[in-house]
Amino acid sequence: MFPWNYGFHWGAVSIVFLGAFYCVLTVISTTLILALRRTYRSAAQGRADRIRWRSEFQELAARDRLCRHMLSGEFPYRECRNAFDCRRCEAHARILEKRRPAAVAETEEEVFGMAFPLDRLYHRGHTSVLPQPDGTALVELDELGRRLIGVPDQIALPQPGTRLRANGTGWRIRKREADIRVLAPVDGEVVDVSPARGGCLLVRPAEAAFDHLLTKSEVRPWLLREMERLQLALTAQGAPTLADGGVPVDDILASYPSADWDAVCSRMFLQP
């Protein structure tokens, strides 16, 4: 193995053989070291959230990765390639230009008896953003999210001054066995927090670009889709199907005591 070992003799074969062996060793070890170094670097730059979202987005089932424009019927079938961050999506930009202003002037969508006021923008992780006149925005769970969780057992809100990253962790909610990370809908800095209604944050957005969030006419198809997914998640838990047509009761968990709520919530809050 080493020239100073007994019985070692220089020869073409040994040189080739050991050479190859040492090459392999170096390659393997460098790969490992490289990976580790990068790990530390990205950890230092605090890119954990972004990476998490990326990988988790990949983990999502294909049918949960559909593009919003497919939901609203502009594409027959299309999966999102930008991890729900439409701000870098040129297709999205093109469509926005083409899109004529929505005719419907409704102020509120009512799906399954849940009210989704259209003055605000919706994130696919079931948070809503209400821009305030002073440039801040109010971030909270949307109706469905709230109903999924009902009365939370415990809420862990970020300190004011924390920087949020879109699709990063907004805040955490514990409910029964479920530990839910609510995805932050926007980049920005937390100004104020309150545990009311499953937690809501007052955020000063980094830039006022919200076009990665769902608006107006996209909300209803998206919600229908969400109901489907919810139902699917529940049936996967072996729970009876949603009372057909019946408006979901206020606390959905309560009506499905048997369901593995962790699984359901993780599915609905986009964290496989």
Place this chain on the structure above:
Amino acid sequence: MKATRRDLFKFAAGGATGLLLTPAPWRLVTDAALWSENWPGIPKPVRGELRTRFTHCALCPAGCAVKARCVGDQPISLIGLPGKPLCAFGLMGHQLPYHAGRVRQADADAVRAVIAKRAANETVAVLDLRPGRTASWTYRRAMAALPRGVYLAARSSVPAVNLDAVKIILSLGVPVLDGWGTPSNVQQARSHFRLIQAEPAESRTALLADQWLKIRPGTELELVEALATGRGGAGTGLNEKVIASVANELVQAGALFLAAEESPSVLELNRKLGAVGKTIVAQREAPVPRSWKPAPVTPINSVPERSIGVLLIDESAADSYVPWSKLEGKLAPDALVVTFASSQAGYGRQAKHLLPTAVYPESTGDIPPAIDSPLATFRLTTPLVAPPRGVVNPAQFIGGLAAIDAADALRERAGAIHAAGRGSVCTYADGRSIPVEDIQPDQFWKALNDGACWIDEPGGKLLPPVLRASTPAVVALNWEKRAARGPMPPLVSKLYQESNLRVRI
């Protein structure tokens, strides 16, 4: 929580790398390797000054000269002399004392007391399985001294064979090529004699012989008759042509007959063929002191039924066996059977007491002339290793019964031989051969003990053997039979177990 866990990993990783840099792990593997090299329980051979000693092999009557390589006093290997090689069993003789089935302890004094009590008014018999030794003479003297002592020899008359003159041998089941004569002699003579083996079993000798007559068991004598008279022999299972041709051969070559069991008819046929006196002659014995008054050799058949009260069997050196069935009838109903042996394998199964004896090369004694030596010889087997405590010397024990001190019997006999002044002594250390008259008695004795052989001078005509009534002894055992009856060195496993060279019976 998170931080501590990460720290834990950091610590583990750091520790591992750090450990790799220390000599500890390398040291550890090296030690492991070293340990695996001197595995626990592997004995370390003792080193020491190498010496050479000479003695004679007492495993079989051939009594080959032995050159022992010793570390200190412990022989580590045996080898024959140039031109006089040892057989496989002789080569491992020095390991015989360690054979598994060895018996070491017995209460000799109690046994002696019992025998002494019964000896007063009962017949005491000694069965000698290797007649012709000095020990045999001790037994005969003791039996002569006892009121009703009987000396039984496994073989009554001991003929010798003059191999140089032999042209053809017809052997009736004698293992001529497997433990019968002196290996070197047989080997040398093999080139000039033809061997016909008449034997039912597929023995080594049978398969190595020039011709094998596969006769039915127990028809040896019938074959002899057929060969003698030229009639019959159908019972042997051979066809007449074969018998006729063999008979023809024998007549022309003046053949020699060998029989596994002594029988008059065999000797008769030998005489008829002119073998007697030429190739088959009387065994000569070395001179014995005149003061020795021996009991006669009683043929076992002539012992009255159920007469023996005490039977003492000397198995310490055994060349031939008397089947137990033949002995049983001669024993009185409450007979006491004592055997002197080193293992249970032989008569130990039937005997009431077994007195442990020393085994070669622990024992001291002499070896009678080999069957293939027409001349008288006197050879000592001297202990290469000290015998364990508690072993009994049969000669001294039995001599003791008749108040005969046999401790110096060998030396006395050596004295007698020297006094006779015939023959010469050849010493192995220097390979010289000195006429007896040129050397002092004590030098003679010392020479014999350091490994030397006294050989009678060739002069004198070869006498025909005296024919006595047949005795039912099984003589001339081959090594398979020996292995079955007596102790064998542990390494025979190489021959019988780890290879199929030989087959255990």
Place this chain on the structure above:
Amino acid sequence: MLMFGLYSAGLCLVKGLNQTNMDNRFAFGLWIFLDLTVIALGAGAFFTGFLLYILKVKELGAVINSAVVIGLVCYSGAVAALLVDVGQPLRFWFTFWYPNVHSMLTEVTFCITCYLTVLLIEYVPIVLRNRRLRQVPSFLIFEFELHKLVYVLAGVGTFLSFFHQGSLGGLFGVLRGHPFAFREGLAVWPSTFFLFVLSAAAAGPSFILLTTWLVSKISNRQLVRPEVLPLLGRISGMLMIAYVLAKTVDTLIWINHTSPGAGVPAWQYYSWKPFGTWILFAEIVAFGLIPALVLLTPRLRLRSNWLVSAAALTCIGIALNRFVMTLQTLALPTLSFDPFLSYFPSWQETGTFLGVVGFGVLVYSFSFRYLNLFPQERDLEQPEAAPVREPALAGRY
């Protein structure tokens, strides 16, 4: 089963190899056969990796994780068995310390140890994808970064596997003393070297196919898209046919040239019952050509029972080939006067064997339970519920 295996192995380690039924003629027994077979079946790991990361056959992404786990299981099992098999396990490192670079076994040892590490490293990301572990950010990032570099590992793995699979073949190809196994070859390697590489590459996908099918039957879940298994089958089939052809050519050369050159007419080997010529036939045709053809016939390939049985046949064929190379080689006498020996493993050997298998099953099923071996699985869950209607606002769209 695992306990029993450990007990047997322990016996063999403590009391020594006299516990086995191997002997001086049958120096190799069940274990070596096991090692060769298992490693051949584990070849799926490297070959799938090679196809996926180097040749960019995306469909195989569906089974790569499972393949890696299988590979890991097979190789670690084989190494464990080897450690029991050698007389002085404490000296395993001698091979690295004083390597004899001319020995195929050295090559095998080096490559397998390296490749085992590679497999472990490839296994790490799969483990780290577990939901709980992923909560730890550093794990998460490490997995992410490592996964970006995995093609390097795949490359190295392919290199290593190529050599040790080959050397395993070489092991017996170089046995000049056994004309039955001895083959001439190219450069330093006997022909068996290349045959083994080929056959292993052929068997690997089949084995993955088999396990995937089995697992989905047992868990009755659909694990991969329906087109993946036939694809595996096709790959396996193509390699198999190549292997069969090569093997045939090699056998012919051997029968007509190599073996007579060593002084033994080839028919002699098959004069010893029970190893008649049927074994040659079975190896090449019954378990070689036939499954290959089945796998290459698109119509049959799409019928799952045909596909699966063909894959099974392929695996059996490879196992048979390894059996012939190890045990039949040793069973056949070389000297005129030594007999044809037969050998039956002792219960300790069998126990260790079962232990290794049990270990494999255990590791695999744990991975299946806690790790995401089949990424497509989520996509394939079929919604059982009726599509949601919305009575209140029906007909709105």
Place this chain on the structure above:
Amino acid sequence: MSARSYGMSIDIDKCTGCGACMVACAVENNVPPAPEGVNERKGITWIRVFRLDNGAEGVDRKWAFLPMLCQQCGENTPCVSVCPQQAVQLDPATGIVGQMPERCLGCRYCMAACPYHARYFNWWDPSWPAGMEKTLNPAVAPRMRGVVEKCNFCHGRWHAAKARAAAQGRRDLDPADYVPACVEACPTSAIRFGDLNDLENAPERGSFRLLEKLGTGPKIYYQTQRDWVREIAAAPGGTERAHG
């Protein structure tokens, strides 16, 4: 010291199958007696006498004995090239294939490689009956369990002979000084040993080697006048009248 190539020539016709060589070898090289239940397949006999017979039945059956030991192959030696850790080496100075038990891993690959089955594995811990370890030969170290061993032409004796030669200031060792145990012990001197380069030891005409066609260049030569023996011994690949 000039390069030698030690070898043997064995006269099968002289061998009576007495087994003296096997015993002498075991004594010389400290090979332990077999534990209970060991058969010829697990036993250790550096030299083993095989029994051949002419296949005839009854009185026509004839035996021949063929001593088999490591053939000390000189050309592409099968066991040397396969050992993964250089525990087997062919000594260019003597032409003897040496085995280093303390280096051996016990993988038994060399045994699989040997066409003569002349290599033996220590399946058991070596053990001697109580007291018998005193009779061990100090020139040879007993082997531990789990390693392979084989005939090395009594390497201990070779070292001793070299030492004597050195002591007497000779550069070459005296042929009479170096004789393996089996040769020394053979009662019929059927085994001859020596440097094949010397004329008097050159193999006689008509002598053959086992499995010559394998091209391993064995250095043990056999002679026989009996045709059936030559036919069996020379033929490779096993025959129906195999006698193990």
